[in-house]
Amino acid sequence: MTQADPRAAESLLAFWAEAGVDAMLLDEAVDRIEAGRIVPPRPPERKAVVPAPTAKAQTPDVQGAVAEARRLAGEAQDLDALKAAIAGFDGCPLKFEGARQAVFSRGRVDAPLMIVGEGPGAEEDARGEPFVGKAGQLLDRMLAAAGLTDRVFITNTVFWRPPGNRTPTPQEQAVCQPFVERAIALVAPKMLLLVGAPAAKSMLKRDEGILSLRGRWFEWRSESGDLELPAMPTLHPAFLLRQPAAKKKAWSDLLTLTERLDRPERGG
Ligand code: URA
Numbered sequence: 593m594t595q596a597d598p599r600a601a602e603s604l605l606a607f608w609a610e611a612g613v614d615a616m617l618l619d620e621a622v623d624r625i626e627a628g629r630i631v632p633p634r635p636p637e638r639k640a641v642v643p644a645p646t647a648k649a650q651t652p653d654v655q656g657a658v659a660e661a662r663r664l665a666g667e668a669q670d671l672d673a674l675k676a677a678i679a680g681f682d683g684c685p686l687k688f689e690g691a692r693q694a695v696f697s698r699g700r701v702d703a704p705l706m707i708v709g710e711g712p713g714a715e716e717d718a719r720g721e722p723f724v725g726k727a728g729q730l731l732d733r734m735l736a737a738a739g740l741t742d743r744v745f746i747t748n749t750v751f752w753r754p755p756g757n758r759t760p761t762p763q764e765q766a767v768c769q770p771f772v773e774r775a776i777a778l779v780a781p782k783m784l785l786l787v788g789a790p791a792a793k794s795m796l797k798r799d800e801g802i803l804s805l806r807g808r809w810f811e812w813r814s815e816s817g818d819l820e821l822p823a824m825p826t827l828h829p830a831f832l833l834r835q836p837a838a839k840k841k842a843w844s845d846l847l848t849l850t851e852r853l854d855r856p857e858r859g860g
Contacts, residue, residue, distance in 0.1 A: 657684065658770065660683050661770040661771060664770075665770040666774065668774055668778075670778060674696070674771060674774055674778065675694075678694050678751050679694045679696075681694075684768055686752035689752075691712075691752035692717050692753075694751045695722055696722070697722060697747040698722055698724075698745075698746050700743065701778075705740060705743055705745070705784075706776060706781040707731075707785045708786050708791045709722060709747070709748045709791055710750075711751075711752070712750075713727070714757070726830075727828065728829070731746075738847065740853075749772060751768055762794065776821070783823065783849065784812055784822070784823035785824055786825040788802065788831065791825070791828075796825070807824065807825075808824065824845060
């Protein structure tokens with residue numbers, strides 16, 4: 593028997609492969625599993641079953657959480673204290689669903705315009721500031737074009753990133769609302785810009801779609817009724833990134849809003 597020459601074997605295999613032979617079979621099938629010579633692949637491990645949220649987790653004590661949020665928010669005498677209160681608040685389930693940190697606000701603390709968005713996304717969750725991802729960059733460009741840079745305070749209806757960027761639930765928005773209201777009271781803006789349907793619906797307690805709400809003036813009222821401000825819903829910049837043709841509408845909303853913001857106050 594001649595000694596195997598690896599180079600000859602290689603060249604022979606290359607020849608067979610070229611000819612389309614890519615498997616070698618014996619005349620008789622060999623049950624290698626039976627023979628124990630190869631280990632059968634293990635069946636895929638079943639994923640750990642994530643226990644369904646308990647009834648308690650699914651229906652958290654929203655009223656209790658709102659009351660606690662209201663108490664904490666009321667105690668906050670400035671925006672730094674409010675930020676700390678939000679970070680320490682455990683009543684919003686989103687805090688425990690994978691968010692890295694609480695995302696409160698950015699912008700001027702005495703801004704005449706407050707922008708309220710839906711909730712933090714991945715970039716915001718990583719950086720701890722609202723509207724700093726792609727949608728936020730578009731928002732910033734639009735604000736700059738309207739001359740509103742440095743005249744805004746930006747926050748969201750919820751302060752923790754919803755998992756998978758899903759829309760926050762009305763309950764999650766409800767427990768964060770006292771903090772949003774306190775931010776409005778502390779910043780004391782002249783008006784609100786509500787960005788996207790979830791923000792508009794939650795802040796204005798209305799059910800219409802954003803295409804019907806956008807560009808119109810509404811009166812926002814705090815839960816207690818002691819704060820009132822003009823508020824305009826507009827399209828979300830994330831929507832504009834997907835539907836650039838809609839930018840015209842958002843731009844027109846921004847111009848309408850800026851015109852009112854710059855209008856001299858009567859009797860002033
Ligand atoms: N979308 C929002 O509504 N808010 C953010 O902060 C970022 C994206």
